[in-house]
Amino acid sequence: MQTQTVRPLRFGLHRFASPPEFYRLAGQLIPWFGSAAAALAAFGLYLGFFVAPTDFQQGEVYRVIFIHVPAAWMAMFIYAVMAFWAGFGLAFNTRTSSMWACAMAPTGALMAFLALWTGALWGRPAWGAYWAWDARMTSTLILLFLYLGFMALHGAIDDPRRADRAAGVLALVGVVNLPIIYFSVQWWNTLHQGATISLTRAPTMATTMLEAMFVMMLSFWMYSIAASLARVRAILLEREKRSSWVQDIARG
Amino acid sequence: MIRALLAVVRRDLLLAMRQRGDVLNVLMFFVIVVTMFPLGVGPDKDTLRLIAPGVVWVAALLSAILSLGRLFALDYADGTLEQIMLSGQPLSLTVLGKIAAHWLITGAPITVMSVALAMVFDMAAGPGATLVASLLLGTPCLSLIGAVGAALTLGLRGAGVLVTLLVLPLYVPVLICGALAVERSAGGLSPAPGLMVLGALSLGAIALAPWAIGAALRISIE
């Protein structure tokens, strides 16, 4: 049973645990992250589509990798961050941390879905099948299920506090399992597929290709932060709708 | 403390004996699901031998999930769960006791039944033995991970389907290792790596899951 007072963190960051402060901060940050995302995306796509060389095996089609791989990485990264903040909220009983974790989940799920979709688009022209059960695609699919499970559990519980905490426990269990799932799927794949070319073996990377993927990953990261900030503002308004600061905003 | 743990196991076993129907239903479900596959796929012996490990394991997963409904929900509904939580005994220990009893009435019978199923699928002795061993090592993990799902969804509408969604992705490593061990055995290779990983997963789950389950129970009971 913990009191509601938030423990002081360095640099006075703890004041952002208060909903109205966080709301304000989020609102100020969104334009920055949003424009960074757009700029990096423009640069990354330029690098990917115009600067990186044509792959002699796959032609132009391989370029979807510049969306596929960053999306897959972000899906995993967001899950880890989401689990961290959910755990933080469980440990320190802060509402805003849990709300932040919930805000990230749909973006993470979107990244996973994007990775799967672009993987299918790549798979068809490159290897003749929309879906090859390779390790990364399968792990990403399971990751998507984990995201959906998190959102389903949270949505199924009416009481927001219980929802936050239950989903938090689930996220922590998921993040511990994620490496185990990833390695077991890898093992499954290598033992079954043997010699078939898999989507995990991307064409040999020219430096420009790696640069482009890295820039796109940064762009997705900035986008994820911006989208999560926007979503958390909506969540804050919804959850705290009876408090005075929300009433003030509603009155304009 | 050990006495209290054994008391929990004894109690759950006693309750299961009084409601034998519930327990047998899960076992019948297991057998029926396994039977569906040859009906769907065709009786060709070679195909069946090939799909047997996967089929038996998937059926075991689904049976485990089905049985989770009686793990905590009944105690929650009549108030005995809160009495257990206030008994002065460590919750993680009590939880382990309940899961041990749960395994004895679901995982263990499934493991025993798989002997018969190995024959139905015309598996050779080696792979058949590996199948039984894999289930023996893996079903505790299924009970433990499933208990986390059951604890999180206590009292919710549609808890049955929700638990399935939450728990099946987490079951994937156990499924892969279990089925792979049997396939290796069928291919003449040693099943030891898969079985050892299964054992490690179960041990890891015994160590970590009780914390998660206790936390989930406290959250759900509020």
Add this chain to the structure above:
Amino acid sequence: MTQTDGAIIEAVELQCERGHRRLFDRLSFRVAAGRCVHIAGDNGAGKTSLLRILCGLLSPTSGEVRWRGQPIGRVRDEYGADLIYVGHLNGVKDDLTASENLEVWAAMAALSVGAEDLAQALRSLKIERFAQWPAGQLSQGQKRRIGLARLTLARQARLWILDEPFNALDRHGVGIVNQLVEQHVRGGGAVVLTTHQSWEAPVPVVRLDLVTEAGS
């Protein structure tokens, strides 16, 4: 921090919000040994929530409950041994007999009780006739008595937290419970209970009224 000075538990600045309603705020009180506290209030005032917070089954939105000076979240197991809670649900399994229910509960709480103790417990609630009956075949009142029989089994628990203990009991049952409460309080234990029935307390009580402000 002030040590026990006879207080078994201490509520400190408790605040409880359920479903956007604030039930109570800045609630602080002590429950001392040899005391009986009667929590009163209308339906929905938060009596059950308060009792569950005192047990540790519910977390308050802010504030804490202390046992022996420690927040109960840290000493759950020791606190649990010092406490008996009889809530709305009886905590009785329909598939077990009356006697088995008590035996199993005691074993899980690591209490050493013999067959004679069990028989005595059932006798004190006047349900010894039903000792071998499956609880599912008993009436609500009889099941309640099985739940209440726990009070006579756990001698070491100083604190009794009872939520509507008289529910479903006839006046004989009410009389028995009053007697148990009286014995316990005079023996140095403490009782916190709620009841919406008009209750003639067998011992002096401290009455705590939960009043919900209109519109909050």
